Structure formats: C-alpha cells, structure tokens
Amino acid sequence: MDFHVDIGPQYEGETIRKDDMYVEFGGPSVKNKFELVTLKSPGEVEHEKVDVIGPDIKDMREGSSQSLAIMVDIAGETLEKDMEPVIERRIHMYANYIEGVYHMNQRNDIWIRLSKESFNKGFNSLVEFGEILIFLFTSELSAIEKIAVTLITDKKKIEELLPQAMKVYQARDERLKGLREEDVDVFYGCILCQSFAPTHCCVITPERTANCGAISWFDGRAAYKLDPEGPIFEVQKGELIDPVKGEYSAVNQEVAARSLGQYDRMYLHSAFEHPHTSCGCFQAVLFYIPEVDGFGIVHRDYQGFTVIGQTFSRIAGATSGGKQIDGACGMALELIRSPKFFQADGGMHRVVWMPQEIKERYKDAIPADLYDKIATEKDVKDVAELGQFLDRVGHPWLKGEVSLP
Amino acid sequence: MTTTIVVAGKGGTGKTSISALLVQVLSKKGVVLAIDADPATNLNQALGVDPGSTVGRIREDMTRDIQAGTLSPSISKPDYLEGQIRAALVESKGFDLLSIGRPEGPGCYCAANNMLRMSVDKLGRGYRYVVIDSEAGMEHISRQTTRDVDVLVIVSDPTQRSIRTAADIKGLIGEMRTRVGQIALVINRSPDGLPPEIARAAEKYGFGSPLTIGQDPNLAGLEIKGRPTTELPADSPLRLGVADLVARLGL
Ligand SMILES: Nc1ncnc2c1ncn2[C@@H]1O[C@H](COP(=O)(O)OP(=O)(O)OP(=O)(O)O)[C@@H](O)[C@H]1O
Numbered sequence: 001m002d003f004h005v006d007i008g009p010q011y012e013g014e015t016i017r018k019d020d021m022y023v024e025f026g027g028p029s030v031k032n033k034f035e036l037v038t039l040k041s042p043g044e045v046e047h048e049k050v051d052v053i054g055p056d057i058k059d060m061r062e063g064s065s066q067s068l069a070i071m072v073d074i075a076g077e078t079l080e081k082d083m084e085p086v087i088e089r090r091i092h093m094y095a096n097y098i099e100g101v102y103h104m105n106q107r108n109d110i111w112i113r114l115s116k117e118s119f120n121k122g123f124n125s126l127v128e129f130g131e132i133l134i135f136l137f138t139s140e141l142s143a144i145e146k147i148a149v150t151l152i153t154d155k156k157k158i159e160e161l162l163p164q165a166m167k168v169y170q171a172r173d174e175r176l177k178g179l180r181e182e183d184v185d186v187f188y189g190c191i192l193c194q195s196f197a198p199t200h201c202c203v204i205t206p207e208r209t210a211n212c213g214a215i216s217w218f219d220g221r222a223a224y225k226l227d228p229e230g231p232i233f234e235v236q237k238g239e240l241i242d243p244v245k246g247e248y249s250a251v252n253q254e255v256a257a258r259s260l261g262q263y264d265r266m267y268l269h270s271a272f273e274h275p276h277t278s279c280g281c282f283q284a285v286l287f288y289i290p291e292v293d294g295f296g297i298v299h300r301d302y303q304g305f306t307v308i309g310q311t312f313s314r315i316a317g318a319t320s321g322g323k324q325i326d327g328a329c330g331m332a333l334e335l336i337r338s339p340k341f342f343q344a345d346g347g348m349h350r351v352v353w354m355p356q357e358i359k360e361r362y363k364d365a366i367p368a369d370l371y372d373k374i375a376t377e378k379d380v381k382d383v384a385e386l387g388q389f390l391d392r393v394g395h396p397w398l399k400g401e402v403s404l405p
Numbered sequence: 406m407t408t409t410i411v412v413a414g415k416g417g418t419g420k421t422s423i424s425a426l427l428v429q430v431l432s433k434k435g436v437v438l439a440i441d442a443d444p445a446t447n448l449n450q451a452l453g454v455d456p457g458s459t460v461g462r463i464r465e466d467m468t469r470d471i472q473a474g475t476l477s478p479s480i481s482k483p484d485y486l487e488g489q490i491r492a493a494l495v496e497s498k499g500f501d502l503l504s505i506g507r508p509e510g511p512g513c514y515c516a517a518n519n520m521l522r523m524s525v526d527k528l529g530r531g532y533r534y535v536v537i538d539s540e541a542g543m544e545h546i547s548r549q550t551t552r553d554v555d556v557l558v559i560v561s562d563p564t565q566r567s568i569r570t571a572a573d574i575k576g577l578i579g580e581m582r583t584r585v586g587q588i589a590l591v592i593n594r595s596p597d598g599l600p601p602e603i604a605r606a607a608e609k610y611g612f613g614s615p616l617t618i619g620q621d622p623n624l625a626g627l628e629i630k631g632r633p634t635t636e637l638p639a640d641s642p643l644r645l646g647v648a649d650l651v652a653r654l655g656l
C-alpha cells in the first residue's frame with residue numbers, strides 16, 4: 001500500500017503539541033466524539049469500504065478542533081462479540097502507528113491530533129486515515145475477514161449516534177463487572193502502603209479490589225505494564241487450595257515473601273483464621289460483632305459512633321498495620337458488589353449493620369429480601385438494640401436460614 | 406533524551422523567577438515541560454501564560470468518582486490519568502506548563518499519587534527538558550514528580566540561614582531520589598558579588614563554587630505592572646545570570 005506518511009510502531013511514543021498540530025479531533029473542548037467497533041455478519045460489511053460523512057481534513061481550518069466518530073464494522077467467522085472492546089482498543093494503537101497522528105483516550109472521550117508536517121506531506125483526507133486503519137487491522141489480525149470504516153465529522157450526525165454508542169459501552173461495563181477469579185491467569189499485588197504497614201501486601205483479583213478502592217484488577221494490569229519494577233506486581237495463583245475461602249498456593253508464597261514471613265497463608269474471602277491484612281487507607285472496615293455473631297461495615301466518611309460504640313477511626317486503628325486480625329478486615333466499598341464478598345463466612349447474609357448512606361448507595365448489590373433486615377444508625381443505637389432489631393425483623397443469619405458454602 | 410532540572414531553595418529566594426527564565430532560554434534549544442510544583446501556582450504568571458487545571462484537581466475528581474463508583478471499570482486509571490493530565494497542560498510556544506496544585510486532603514492517596522507520578526514521568530519523557538519549580542518544602546514534589554534528577558539548582562540569598570536550608574535540601578533530595586546528577590548553588594540578590602563568609606559556608610556544606618546573581622533593578626517594575634518575568638530586558642542581571650547558569654551546566 002502507498003500512503004503519504006510512514007507507518008510503524010516507532011511512531012507510538014510521538015506526541016503532537018498545539019504548536020505543531022494541523023487539526024485536532026475530539027479532546028476536552030469537543031462534545032461530539034466517539035469510536036466504536038461493531039461485529040456484524042459478513043453480508044452487512046462491504047469489505048475495505050471507507051466512508052467520510054461531513055467535511056474532510058482539507059476543508060478544515062488550520063488549528064481548529066473538530067468533531068469525529070470512528071465507526072469500524074468487522075466480520076469474521078472466528079470473531080466474537082466480547083472481542084469488540086479489545087479490537088476497538090487497537091484503534092488507539094494503530095492510529096498512533098501513523099507518522100504525525102496522535103491518539104489518546106477511548107470510547108466517547110477520544111482526542112486525536114494531526115501534525116502540520118504530515119498534512120503538508122499530503123495526508124489531508126480522512127479517507128487515507130480509514131485506509132491505513134483497514135490496512136493495519138487486516139494485516140495484524142487475520143481473524144478479521146471483512147472490515148469497513150466510517151468516519152463522521154458532521155456534528156449533528158454524531159450527536160444522533162452517540163446515545164447508541166453509550167449504550168454499547170454501558171453493556172460492556174456490565175459484562176466486565178462479571179469477570180471472575182476463575183477467568184484470569186494472574187492476580188496483582190500492591191505494596192504501596194508498606195511505608196505505613198511494612199508487612200501489608202494487598203492482593204487484587206477481578207473479585208477483590210484493593211482495600212483503598214483505587215486499584216481494580218484492570219488498573220493493576222495497566223500499572224504493572226507501565227512500571228514492571230514498581231510497587232504493583234503480578235501475583236501467580238498457583239494451586240487453588242480452597243475455592244470457598246479463596247486460598248491459593250502461589251498467593252500464600254507471595255504474601256509470605258512480601259510480609260517478610262509475618263504470615264504465610266491468606267484467605268481472600270474469609271475474615272477468620274488467615275484473613276487479608278489491612279493497610280491504613282482502606283475505604284471501609286468489616287468488623288465482627290460477637291453478641292450477634294454477625295458483621296458490621298463502616299466507611300471512612302461515617303462521622304458518628306457505630307453500633308458497637310466505636311467510631312470508624314477507633315475501629316480502623318485496631319485493624320490497620322498489616323497484621324492478620326481475626327474478624328476485622330479493611331476493604332474497598334466496591335467489594336460489597338463482589339460475588340465472593342466474604343463468601344466463606346456467609347457473605348452479605350451475615351452483615352447485620354451498616355451506615356444508612358452505604359446501604360442506600362449499594363442497594364442494588366444487597367439481596368432484596370435482606371435489605372430491610374440490615375440495621376443502620378437510624379434503627380439501633382447499641383448492640384442490645386441491634387439484637388432486638390434482628391429478632392424482630394427475622395434476620396436470616398440469626399434464624400439459621402443461611403448455610404455456609 | 407530528557408534532561409530534568411529541579412529548582413529548589415528557601416522561600417522567596419527567586420526559584421520561580423529563575424525557573425521561568427530557564428524555561429525561556431531552554432525552549433530555544435528544545436521543547437520544555439515546565440512543572441509548577443508549588444501549590445501557590447505562580448509559575449504561569451512568571452511565564453505569562455494561563456493557569457490551566459492542576460494535577461490536584463484531577464486527583465480530587467478521580468477520588469470522588471471512585472467513592473461514587475462512577476468510573477468505568479474497563480478504562481484503567483493510568484490510561485484515564487494520562488488523558489486528564491494532557492488536558493490540564495497549558496500549551497505555549499516552545500514549552501508546555503503543568504501545575505501540580507494543592508496537596509491532598511485527609512484520606513489515602515498512595516495509589517492515586519503513585520499513578521499520577523507514573524503519568525507525569527511518562528509525559529516528561531516526550532520533552533527535551535523538564536524544569537520543575539518546587540515549593541519551599543521538598544516533600545511535595547517527591548511524591549508527584551519524576552524520581553531522577555539530572556540537575557538540581559538550589560537557590561539561596563546571601564544569608565547564612567538560607568545557605569543552611571540549601572544544605573538541608575541537598576541532603577534530603579539525595580535520600581529521596583534514585584539518582585541526582587549535578588548540583589548547582591545559586592546565590593541570588595547578592596548586591597556586591599560573593600561575600601567571603603557565604604563562599605566559606607558554601608564550601609563547608611560541600612557545594613562547588615556558587616554562581617552569584619546581583620540585585621536586578623528591572624524586576625520590581627515588571628512586578629508593579631504585573632508583567633511576566635520573561636519580559637526582562639536582554640541585559641538584565643537575572644537574565645544574564647540564568648544564561649551563565651545554562652552555559653556552566655552545559656545544558
Ligand atoms: N535577582 C533579583 N533581584 C531583585 N529581585 C529579585 C531577584 N530575584 C528574585 N527577585 C524578586 O524576589 C521575589 C521572590 O522571587 P520568586 O517569587 O522568584 O521567589 P521564590 O523562591 O519562587 O518564592 P516562593 O518561595 O514564594 O515561591 C520576587 O518579587 C522577585 O521579583
């Protein structure tokens with residue numbers, strides 16, 4: 001193929017400053033923008049077709065910011081729907097392969113710059129941009145049998161199509177939230193907090209966000225790629241010793257090494273015996289209430305006293321420091337949504353108290369029949385009242401209706 | 406190859422003025438990333454450009470979105486931050502400016518700060534020079550900006566107290582950084598050359614021979630009019646001093 005500009009991975013690190021740019025598409029000042037890959041049936045894709053709807057680069061004012069939608073339709077026998085996001089991410093990679101093209105972000109947040117230099121070399125049409133994308137997609141991904149690219153610069157048209165794209169992104173997020181520990185080969189570990197808690201090593205899995213709530217499994221993967229020598233690293237799974245408690249042989253080895261031998265076993269999904277350690281910066285704490293044999297949850301922003309008469313800071317103080325403490329675990333609030341949320345101990349069905357704010361925020365993650373049976377600061381003031389409340393509402397854990405897995 | 410220059414020193418000694426002139430001189434040789442690591446954010450004024458958004462603002466927004474659970478799970482935070490930082494850059498002729506802004510409030514920011522530092526590091530690698538104007542204390546930049554420093558410029562006024570601060574900074578930054586190249590001491594606003602007492606102190610604390618810059622008569626006028634430091638005339642002592650510094654450091 002003959003193009004006006006050079007193509008290759010050597011251009012990936014290249015950035016384009018405002019001084020050197022001919023036009024930009026998307027970015028902070030432009031609302032109408034997105035990129036989307038859609039898998040279609042072979043009959044629906046006219047192979048190697050490039051459509052440009054709206055003004056082309058040569059019709060644009062130098063230095064201006066423009067709307068853009070990149071729509072890539074693909075077909076192929078071995079392609080599957082859930083490959084769409086991965087293939088879509090390749091737009092970022094391939095666009096950056098083009099000399100004088102700089103692509104950032106993704107989805108409805110894209111930001112693309114074209115350099116004056118490449119424009120002056122004759123790269124002045126989006127048709128060529130589409131042709132290069134097609135060339136790279138087909139030469140790098142043989143599973144793509146047919147591909148067509150539509151590039152839209154017409155603001156109105158993009159505005160019309162954007163809500164549909166947003167729906168697709170949302171549906172993908174929902175699917176991603178369903179990623180399980182079983183689906184991945186590797187977990188991530190984080191020792192950023194070891195300056196405060198020298199024996200603490202956070203283990204991050206698709207079903208266990210880091211205690212601080214800031215590092216999901218996907219973030220761990222990205223951070224590790226960016227800085228493989230850094231404080232976020234890969235943790236192998238090894239052998240699955242206990243699927244309910246969440247004990248893995250290689251995780252045990254890793255945390256033993258990282259904690260300098262302080263502990264050598266870790267249950268990812270139980271608060272007892274060998275629970276996960278806590279740093280100092282967890283978003284919330286899960287704490288055991290012996291009088292009712294259930295758990296309370298309290299988060300950092302909760303100002304008052306919990307049902308056991310202690311504040312968040314008091315409970316957090318006793319939990320933090322990188323030690324394994326029976327019945328006390330620092331945690332991310334998102335953990336409430338995890339299907340493995342303290343599953344070995346009864347999970348959400350063993351939770352008897354949490355602040356009203358958290359209960360409302362996570363309403364969708366709490367089983368409907370349980371929702372009114374979890375007490376908050378509005379219902380009870382102390383453990384004695386809690387006992388009465390749980391009796392009155394018939395909390396399933398206290399009634400013995402919950403069987404442990 | 407990127408050359409990273411950190412300008413540090415006691416409060417009010419001339420860090421920001423010197424940083425601005427450094428950015429201006431170096432931007433004629435290669436593209437510069439100017440980082441304002443002082444929460445007071447006044448490097449933009451000295452350079453005569455808009456303030457732009459700040460890294461602190463980005464961190465606050467992200468932390469809020471994490472709390473609310475509104476960040477998409479499929480967009481990794483390092484990727485997200487890279488775009489946000491790009492958007493916070495003030496792009497000008499020959500240089501870009503990034504302001505760090507206010508430090509974090511209570512709560513935990515280990516993860517956010519680590520990811521921000523990685524993103525700022527990565528951003529810096531795209532420039533020929535990175536010039537960091539630091540705040541008087543040093544803890545702040547240690548967390549959020551690049552680990553390796555090629556040149557550490559410590560600015561002092563001709564007082565024993567300020568020189569001692571310079572020595573403290575030299576010790577501290579040596580502990581924090583993985584690598585520090587050259588260290589240069591600048592004695593700024595010294596009316597009649599280098600006083601022998603100051604020269605002796607500099608030697609005692611292990612600095613090479615310091616570069617001395619006199620009192621600049623043109624600065625006050627610019628400050629009154631609110632004009633940027635970069636408008637200093639060509640024969641201004643501070644401008645000549647900075648040119649001297651650049652030559653001496655072989656930048
Ligand atoms: N050589 C000089 N001659 C005269 N005035 C100077 C000289 N250098 C700096 N100044 C003035 O001293 C004041 C402080 O300078 P500047 O803001 O650059 O210092 P700083 O170290 O960045 O201060 P801060 O610690 O508050 O950030 C300014 O008003 C500046 O114009």
Ligand SMILES: [Mg+2]
Binds near residue numbers: 420422447
């Ligand atoms: Mg200053």
